[in-house]
Amino acid sequence: MSYFISKDTFLISDSHFGHQAALLKEPIRGKSALAHGFKDFDTFSITMWNRTLRPKDRIWHLGDLYFGSGYKALKKLNGTKLLIVGNNDIGKYDYVRGLKHWSVCRKLRLQIPESRLIKDYLKQKFGKESLKNIYLNAVVCDIEGERIMFSHFPVFNRKPRDRFAHARDILDETFKLAQCSLNIHGHLHSKESGNDFCINVSCEKLGFIPRTLGEVLHSHKKKRSFYD
Incomplete structure:
Protein backbone atom coordinates (compact mmCIF):
# COMPACT_ATOMS: atom_id res chain seq x y z
CA MET A 1 0.00 0.00 0.00
CA SER A 2 1.23 3.51 -0.79
CA TYR A 3 0.02 6.70 0.84
CA PHE A 4 -0.65 9.87 -1.14
CA ILE A 5 0.38 13.23 0.25
CA SER A 6 0.49 16.72 -1.25
CA LYS A 7 1.24 20.22 0.00
CA ASP A 8 -2.49 20.50 0.76
CA THR A 9 -2.53 17.49 3.10
CA PHE A 10 -3.05 18.53 6.72
CA LEU A 11 -0.80 17.35 9.55
CA ILE A 12 -1.12 17.06 13.32
CA SER A 13 0.04 14.74 16.08
CA ASP A 14 -0.56 13.73 19.70
CA SER A 15 -4.20 14.69 20.04
CA HIS A 16 -4.53 12.32 23.04
CA PHE A 17 -8.33 12.52 22.95
CA GLY A 18 -9.72 11.39 26.30
CA HIS A 19 -6.32 11.43 28.06
CA GLN A 20 -6.50 13.22 31.40
CA ALA A 21 -2.79 12.75 32.14
CA ALA A 22 -1.92 14.75 29.02
CA LEU A 23 -3.82 17.72 30.49
CA LEU A 24 -1.58 17.59 33.55
CA LYS A 25 1.66 17.18 31.61
CA GLU A 26 0.76 19.91 29.13
CA PRO A 27 -1.16 22.67 30.94
CA ILE A 28 -1.32 24.66 27.70
CA ARG A 29 -4.10 22.31 26.62
CA GLY A 30 -6.55 23.45 29.26
CA LYS A 31 -5.40 27.07 29.06
CA SER A 32 -5.90 27.17 25.28
CA ALA A 33 -9.35 25.62 25.57
CA LEU A 34 -10.43 28.15 28.19
CA ALA A 35 -8.98 31.02 26.15
CA HIS A 36 -11.27 30.00 23.27
CA GLY A 37 -14.31 29.64 25.51
CA PHE A 38 -14.25 25.86 26.03
CA LYS A 39 -14.23 24.09 29.40
CA ASP A 40 -13.56 20.68 27.82
CA PHE A 41 -10.31 20.17 25.93
CA ASP A 42 -11.59 17.44 23.61
CA THR A 43 -14.53 19.59 22.50
CA PHE A 44 -12.09 22.43 21.84
CA SER A 45 -9.73 20.17 19.87
CA ILE A 46 -12.53 18.69 17.76
CA THR A 47 -13.91 22.16 17.05
CA MET A 48 -10.53 23.51 15.92
CA TRP A 49 -10.05 20.46 13.67
CA ASN A 50 -13.48 20.78 12.05
CA ARG A 51 -13.24 24.56 11.58
CA THR A 52 -10.05 23.92 9.59
CA LEU A 53 -10.82 20.78 7.56
CA ARG A 54 -13.64 20.22 5.15
CA PRO A 55 -15.06 16.68 4.91
CA LYS A 56 -13.05 15.89 1.76
CA ASP A 57 -9.72 17.24 3.01
CA ARG A 58 -6.89 14.81 3.73
CA ILE A 59 -5.00 14.71 7.03
CA TRP A 60 -2.12 12.64 8.43
CA HIS A 61 -2.11 12.16 12.20
CA LEU A 62 1.37 11.24 13.40
CA GLY A 63 0.46 9.14 16.40
CA ASP A 64 -0.94 9.03 19.94
CA LEU A 65 -4.51 9.57 18.90
CA TYR A 66 -6.78 8.65 21.84
CA PHE A 67 -7.11 7.06 25.27
CA GLY A 68 -10.11 5.37 26.91
CA SER A 69 -13.38 7.05 25.98
CA GLY A 70 -11.51 9.38 23.61
CA TYR A 71 -12.45 6.98 20.81
CA LYS A 72 -15.80 8.80 20.72
CA ALA A 73 -14.08 11.82 19.16
CA LEU A 74 -12.84 9.94 16.11
CA LYS A 75 -16.17 9.72 14.29
CA LYS A 76 -16.71 13.46 14.73
CA LEU A 77 -13.57 14.57 12.85
CA ASN A 78 -13.74 15.90 9.29
CA GLY A 79 -11.49 14.62 6.52
CA THR A 80 -9.95 11.49 5.07
CA LYS A 81 -7.56 10.47 7.82
CA LEU A 82 -4.34 8.45 8.04
CA LEU A 83 -2.93 7.45 11.43
CA ILE A 84 0.80 6.71 11.57
CA VAL A 85 0.87 4.52 14.66
CA GLY A 86 2.55 6.00 17.74
CA ASN A 87 3.67 4.24 20.90
CA ASN A 88 0.33 4.92 22.62
CA GLY A 98 -12.37 -0.18 11.18
CA LEU A 99 -13.76 3.34 11.10
CA LYS A 100 -15.03 5.00 7.93
CA HIS A 101 -12.59 7.54 6.43
CA TRP A 102 -9.67 6.27 8.56
CA SER A 103 -6.64 4.25 7.45
CA VAL A 104 -3.61 3.14 9.46
CA CYS A 105 0.13 2.96 8.74
CA ARG A 106 1.69 0.40 11.08
CA LYS A 107 4.90 -0.39 9.20
CA LEU A 108 7.96 1.28 7.73
CA ARG A 109 6.77 2.50 4.32
CA LEU A 110 9.55 3.68 2.02
CA GLN A 111 7.90 5.26 -1.01
CA ILE A 112 11.23 5.91 -2.71
CA PRO A 113 13.20 4.05 -5.43
CA GLU A 114 15.82 2.76 -2.95
CA SER A 115 13.23 1.03 -0.77
CA ARG A 116 14.32 -2.58 -1.33
CA LEU A 117 18.03 -1.88 -0.95
CA ILE A 118 17.47 0.03 2.29
CA LYS A 119 15.22 -2.64 3.79
CA ASP A 120 17.68 -5.41 2.87
CA TYR A 121 20.47 -3.49 4.60
CA LEU A 122 18.34 -2.89 7.70
CA LYS A 123 17.57 -6.61 7.98
CA GLN A 124 21.26 -7.43 7.72
CA LYS A 125 22.23 -4.90 10.37
CA PHE A 126 19.37 -5.29 12.85
CA GLY A 127 18.12 -8.83 12.15
CA LYS A 128 15.58 -10.44 9.82
CA GLU A 129 12.65 -9.71 12.13
CA SER A 130 13.64 -6.11 12.83
CA LEU A 131 11.17 -4.54 10.41
CA LYS A 132 8.30 -6.23 12.27
CA ASN A 133 8.92 -4.12 15.38
CA ILE A 134 5.49 -2.80 16.42
CA TYR A 135 6.92 0.65 17.15
CA LEU A 136 8.61 0.99 13.74
CA ASN A 137 6.01 3.01 11.85
CA ALA A 138 6.85 5.74 9.35
CA VAL A 139 6.45 6.91 5.77
CA VAL A 140 9.35 8.20 3.67
CA CYS A 141 8.55 9.98 0.41
CA ASP A 142 9.71 12.73 -1.93
CA ILE A 143 7.47 15.78 -1.81
CA GLU A 144 7.86 19.51 -2.44
CA GLY A 145 11.57 19.17 -3.22
CA GLU A 146 12.31 17.37 0.06
CA ARG A 147 12.77 13.75 1.06
CA ILE A 148 10.71 13.57 4.22
CA MET A 149 10.31 10.96 6.91
CA PHE A 150 6.89 11.23 8.56
CA SER A 151 7.00 9.44 11.91
CA HIS A 152 5.72 9.60 15.45
CA PHE A 153 9.16 9.56 17.04
CA PRO A 154 11.69 12.25 16.09
CA VAL A 155 14.99 10.94 14.79
CA PHE A 156 18.25 11.38 16.74
CA ASN A 157 16.47 12.47 19.91
CA ARG A 158 15.66 10.31 22.92
CA LYS A 159 15.94 9.85 26.64
CA PRO A 160 18.63 7.62 28.17
CA ARG A 161 17.41 4.01 28.37
CA ASP A 162 14.52 4.78 26.03
CA ARG A 163 12.26 1.72 25.97
CA PHE A 164 11.62 2.18 22.26
CA ILE A 170 16.19 1.60 12.93
CA LEU A 171 14.36 4.87 12.24
CA ASP A 172 17.59 6.83 12.70
CA GLU A 173 19.45 4.49 10.36
CA THR A 174 16.67 4.68 7.77
CA PHE A 175 16.75 8.47 7.86
CA LYS A 176 20.49 8.38 7.09
CA LEU A 177 20.36 5.64 4.45
CA ALA A 178 17.47 7.29 2.61
CA GLN A 179 19.29 10.63 2.77
CA CYS A 180 16.17 12.32 4.12
CA SER A 181 16.30 16.09 4.36
CA LEU A 182 13.50 16.46 6.91
CA ASN A 183 11.73 14.53 9.65
CA ILE A 184 8.17 15.63 10.41
CA HIS A 185 7.16 14.06 13.71
CA GLY A 186 5.20 14.24 16.95
CA HIS A 187 5.83 12.63 20.37
CA LEU A 188 7.54 15.65 21.97
CA HIS A 189 4.39 17.71 22.55
CA SER A 190 5.56 21.24 23.49
CA LYS A 191 9.28 20.35 23.43
CA GLU A 192 11.70 20.52 20.51
CA SER A 193 14.19 17.91 19.29
CA GLY A 194 17.04 20.38 18.92
CA ASN A 195 17.69 19.30 15.33
CA ASP A 196 17.00 21.80 12.55
CA PHE A 197 15.97 19.01 10.17
CA CYS A 198 13.13 17.99 12.51
CA ILE A 199 9.68 19.62 12.50
CA ASN A 200 7.41 18.94 15.47
CA VAL A 201 3.72 18.91 14.51
CA SER A 202 2.42 17.91 17.93
CA CYS A 203 -0.86 19.76 18.46
CA GLU A 204 0.69 21.98 21.14
CA LYS A 205 3.13 23.32 18.54
CA LEU A 206 0.36 24.01 16.03
CA GLY A 207 -1.96 25.83 18.40
CA PHE A 208 -4.25 22.78 18.27
CA ILE A 209 -5.09 23.60 14.65
CA PRO A 210 -4.08 21.18 11.85
CA ARG A 211 -1.72 22.77 9.32
CA THR A 212 -1.09 21.81 5.71
CA LEU A 213 2.24 20.36 4.67
CA GLY A 214 2.75 23.48 2.55
CA GLU A 215 2.23 25.72 5.59
CA VAL A 216 4.52 23.59 7.75
CA LEU A 217 7.34 23.64 5.19
CA HIS A 218 6.97 27.38 4.55
CA SER A 219 7.12 28.13 8.28
CA HIS A 220 10.18 25.90 8.67
CA LYS A 221 12.01 27.58 5.80
CA LYS A 222 11.29 31.03 7.28
CA LYS A 223 12.63 29.86 10.64
CA ARG A 224 15.77 28.45 9.04
CA SER A 225 16.46 31.61 7.06
CA PHE A 226 16.00 33.71 10.22
CA TYR A 227 18.79 31.81 12.00
CA ASP A 228 21.12 31.44 8.97
Whole structure:
Protein backbone atom coordinates (compact mmCIF):
# COMPACT_ATOMS: atom_id res chain seq x y z
CA MET A 1 0.00 0.00 0.00
CA SER A 2 1.23 3.51 -0.79
CA TYR A 3 0.02 6.70 0.84
CA PHE A 4 -0.65 9.87 -1.14
CA ILE A 5 0.38 13.23 0.25
CA SER A 6 0.49 16.72 -1.25
CA LYS A 7 1.24 20.22 0.00
CA ASP A 8 -2.49 20.50 0.76
CA THR A 9 -2.53 17.49 3.10
CA PHE A 10 -3.05 18.53 6.72
CA LEU A 11 -0.80 17.35 9.55
CA ILE A 12 -1.12 17.06 13.32
CA SER A 13 0.04 14.74 16.08
CA ASP A 14 -0.56 13.73 19.70
CA SER A 15 -4.20 14.69 20.04
CA HIS A 16 -4.53 12.32 23.04
CA PHE A 17 -8.33 12.52 22.95
CA GLY A 18 -9.72 11.39 26.30
CA HIS A 19 -6.32 11.43 28.06
CA GLN A 20 -6.50 13.22 31.40
CA ALA A 21 -2.79 12.75 32.14
CA ALA A 22 -1.92 14.75 29.02
CA LEU A 23 -3.82 17.72 30.49
CA LEU A 24 -1.58 17.59 33.55
CA LYS A 25 1.66 17.18 31.61
CA GLU A 26 0.76 19.91 29.13
CA PRO A 27 -1.16 22.67 30.94
CA ILE A 28 -1.32 24.66 27.70
CA ARG A 29 -4.10 22.31 26.62
CA GLY A 30 -6.55 23.45 29.26
CA LYS A 31 -5.40 27.07 29.06
CA SER A 32 -5.90 27.17 25.28
CA ALA A 33 -9.35 25.62 25.57
CA LEU A 34 -10.43 28.15 28.19
CA ALA A 35 -8.98 31.02 26.15
CA HIS A 36 -11.27 30.00 23.27
CA GLY A 37 -14.31 29.64 25.51
CA PHE A 38 -14.25 25.86 26.03
CA LYS A 39 -14.23 24.09 29.40
CA ASP A 40 -13.56 20.68 27.82
CA PHE A 41 -10.31 20.17 25.93
CA ASP A 42 -11.59 17.44 23.61
CA THR A 43 -14.53 19.59 22.50
CA PHE A 44 -12.09 22.43 21.84
CA SER A 45 -9.73 20.17 19.87
CA ILE A 46 -12.53 18.69 17.76
CA THR A 47 -13.91 22.16 17.05
CA MET A 48 -10.53 23.51 15.92
CA TRP A 49 -10.05 20.46 13.67
CA ASN A 50 -13.48 20.78 12.05
CA ARG A 51 -13.24 24.56 11.58
CA THR A 52 -10.05 23.92 9.59
CA LEU A 53 -10.82 20.78 7.56
CA ARG A 54 -13.64 20.22 5.15
CA PRO A 55 -15.06 16.68 4.91
CA LYS A 56 -13.05 15.89 1.76
CA ASP A 57 -9.72 17.24 3.01
CA ARG A 58 -6.89 14.81 3.73
CA ILE A 59 -5.00 14.71 7.03
CA TRP A 60 -2.12 12.64 8.43
CA HIS A 61 -2.11 12.16 12.20
CA LEU A 62 1.37 11.24 13.40
CA GLY A 63 0.46 9.14 16.40
CA ASP A 64 -0.94 9.03 19.94
CA LEU A 65 -4.51 9.57 18.90
CA TYR A 66 -6.78 8.65 21.84
CA PHE A 67 -7.11 7.06 25.27
CA GLY A 68 -10.11 5.37 26.91
CA SER A 69 -13.38 7.05 25.98
CA GLY A 70 -11.51 9.38 23.61
CA TYR A 71 -12.45 6.98 20.81
CA LYS A 72 -15.80 8.80 20.72
CA ALA A 73 -14.08 11.82 19.16
CA LEU A 74 -12.84 9.94 16.11
CA LYS A 75 -16.17 9.72 14.29
CA LYS A 76 -16.71 13.46 14.73
CA LEU A 77 -13.57 14.57 12.85
CA ASN A 78 -13.74 15.90 9.29
CA GLY A 79 -11.49 14.62 6.52
CA THR A 80 -9.95 11.49 5.07
CA LYS A 81 -7.56 10.47 7.82
CA LEU A 82 -4.34 8.45 8.04
CA LEU A 83 -2.93 7.45 11.43
CA ILE A 84 0.80 6.71 11.57
CA VAL A 85 0.87 4.52 14.66
CA GLY A 86 2.55 6.00 17.74
CA ASN A 87 3.67 4.24 20.90
CA ASN A 88 0.33 4.92 22.62
CA ASP A 89 -1.70 3.58 19.69
CA ILE A 90 -0.52 0.00 20.13
CA GLY A 91 -3.53 -2.20 20.82
CA LYS A 92 -5.96 0.47 19.61
CA TYR A 93 -5.31 0.90 15.91
CA ASP A 94 -7.52 -2.02 14.85
CA TYR A 95 -10.49 0.00 16.10
CA VAL A 96 -9.28 3.04 14.15
CA ARG A 97 -8.76 1.00 10.99
CA GLY A 98 -12.37 -0.18 11.18
CA LEU A 99 -13.76 3.34 11.10
CA LYS A 100 -15.03 5.00 7.93
CA HIS A 101 -12.59 7.54 6.43
CA TRP A 102 -9.67 6.27 8.56
CA SER A 103 -6.64 4.25 7.45
CA VAL A 104 -3.61 3.14 9.46
CA CYS A 105 0.13 2.96 8.74
CA ARG A 106 1.69 0.40 11.08
CA LYS A 107 4.90 -0.39 9.20
CA LEU A 108 7.96 1.28 7.73
CA ARG A 109 6.77 2.50 4.32
CA LEU A 110 9.55 3.68 2.02
CA GLN A 111 7.90 5.26 -1.01
CA ILE A 112 11.23 5.91 -2.71
CA PRO A 113 13.20 4.05 -5.43
CA GLU A 114 15.82 2.76 -2.95
CA SER A 115 13.23 1.03 -0.77
CA ARG A 116 14.32 -2.58 -1.33
CA LEU A 117 18.03 -1.88 -0.95
CA ILE A 118 17.47 0.03 2.29
CA LYS A 119 15.22 -2.64 3.79
CA ASP A 120 17.68 -5.41 2.87
CA TYR A 121 20.47 -3.49 4.60
CA LEU A 122 18.34 -2.89 7.70
CA LYS A 123 17.57 -6.61 7.98
CA GLN A 124 21.26 -7.43 7.72
CA LYS A 125 22.23 -4.90 10.37
CA PHE A 126 19.37 -5.29 12.85
CA GLY A 127 18.12 -8.83 12.15
CA LYS A 128 15.58 -10.44 9.82
CA GLU A 129 12.65 -9.71 12.13
CA SER A 130 13.64 -6.11 12.83
CA LEU A 131 11.17 -4.54 10.41
CA LYS A 132 8.30 -6.23 12.27
CA ASN A 133 8.92 -4.12 15.38
CA ILE A 134 5.49 -2.80 16.42
CA TYR A 135 6.92 0.65 17.15
CA LEU A 136 8.61 0.99 13.74
CA ASN A 137 6.01 3.01 11.85
CA ALA A 138 6.85 5.74 9.35
CA VAL A 139 6.45 6.91 5.77
CA VAL A 140 9.35 8.20 3.67
CA CYS A 141 8.55 9.98 0.41
CA ASP A 142 9.71 12.73 -1.93
CA ILE A 143 7.47 15.78 -1.81
CA GLU A 144 7.86 19.51 -2.44
CA GLY A 145 11.57 19.17 -3.22
CA GLU A 146 12.31 17.37 0.06
CA ARG A 147 12.77 13.75 1.06
CA ILE A 148 10.71 13.57 4.22
CA MET A 149 10.31 10.96 6.91
CA PHE A 150 6.89 11.23 8.56
CA SER A 151 7.00 9.44 11.91
CA HIS A 152 5.72 9.60 15.45
CA PHE A 153 9.16 9.56 17.04
CA PRO A 154 11.69 12.25 16.09
CA VAL A 155 14.99 10.94 14.79
CA PHE A 156 18.25 11.38 16.74
CA ASN A 157 16.47 12.47 19.91
CA ARG A 158 15.66 10.31 22.92
CA LYS A 159 15.94 9.85 26.64
CA PRO A 160 18.63 7.62 28.17
CA ARG A 161 17.41 4.01 28.37
CA ASP A 162 14.52 4.78 26.03
CA ARG A 163 12.26 1.72 25.97
CA PHE A 164 11.62 2.18 22.26
CA ALA A 165 15.34 2.34 21.50
CA HIS A 166 15.47 -0.57 19.05
CA ALA A 167 12.72 0.80 16.81
CA ARG A 168 14.23 4.28 17.05
CA ASP A 169 17.71 2.98 16.14
CA ILE A 170 16.19 1.60 12.93
CA LEU A 171 14.36 4.87 12.24
CA ASP A 172 17.59 6.83 12.70
CA GLU A 173 19.45 4.49 10.36
CA THR A 174 16.67 4.68 7.77
CA PHE A 175 16.75 8.47 7.86
CA LYS A 176 20.49 8.38 7.09
CA LEU A 177 20.36 5.64 4.45
CA ALA A 178 17.47 7.29 2.61
CA GLN A 179 19.29 10.63 2.77
CA CYS A 180 16.17 12.32 4.12
CA SER A 181 16.30 16.09 4.36
CA LEU A 182 13.50 16.46 6.91
CA ASN A 183 11.73 14.53 9.65
CA ILE A 184 8.17 15.63 10.41
CA HIS A 185 7.16 14.06 13.71
CA GLY A 186 5.20 14.24 16.95
CA HIS A 187 5.83 12.63 20.37
CA LEU A 188 7.54 15.65 21.97
CA HIS A 189 4.39 17.71 22.55
CA SER A 190 5.56 21.24 23.49
CA LYS A 191 9.28 20.35 23.43
CA GLU A 192 11.70 20.52 20.51
CA SER A 193 14.19 17.91 19.29
CA GLY A 194 17.04 20.38 18.92
CA ASN A 195 17.69 19.30 15.33
CA ASP A 196 17.00 21.80 12.55
CA PHE A 197 15.97 19.01 10.17
CA CYS A 198 13.13 17.99 12.51
CA ILE A 199 9.68 19.62 12.50
CA ASN A 200 7.41 18.94 15.47
CA VAL A 201 3.72 18.91 14.51
CA SER A 202 2.42 17.91 17.93
CA CYS A 203 -0.86 19.76 18.46
CA GLU A 204 0.69 21.98 21.14
CA LYS A 205 3.13 23.32 18.54
CA LEU A 206 0.36 24.01 16.03
CA GLY A 207 -1.96 25.83 18.40
CA PHE A 208 -4.25 22.78 18.27
CA ILE A 209 -5.09 23.60 14.65
CA PRO A 210 -4.08 21.18 11.85
CA ARG A 211 -1.72 22.77 9.32
CA THR A 212 -1.09 21.81 5.71
CA LEU A 213 2.24 20.36 4.67
CA GLY A 214 2.75 23.48 2.55
CA GLU A 215 2.23 25.72 5.59
CA VAL A 216 4.52 23.59 7.75
CA LEU A 217 7.34 23.64 5.19
CA HIS A 218 6.97 27.38 4.55
CA SER A 219 7.12 28.13 8.28
CA HIS A 220 10.18 25.90 8.67
CA LYS A 221 12.01 27.58 5.80
CA LYS A 222 11.29 31.03 7.28
CA LYS A 223 12.63 29.86 10.64
CA ARG A 224 15.77 28.45 9.04
CA SER A 225 16.46 31.61 7.06
CA PHE A 226 16.00 33.71 10.22
CA TYR A 227 18.79 31.81 12.00
CA ASP A 228 21.12 31.44 8.97
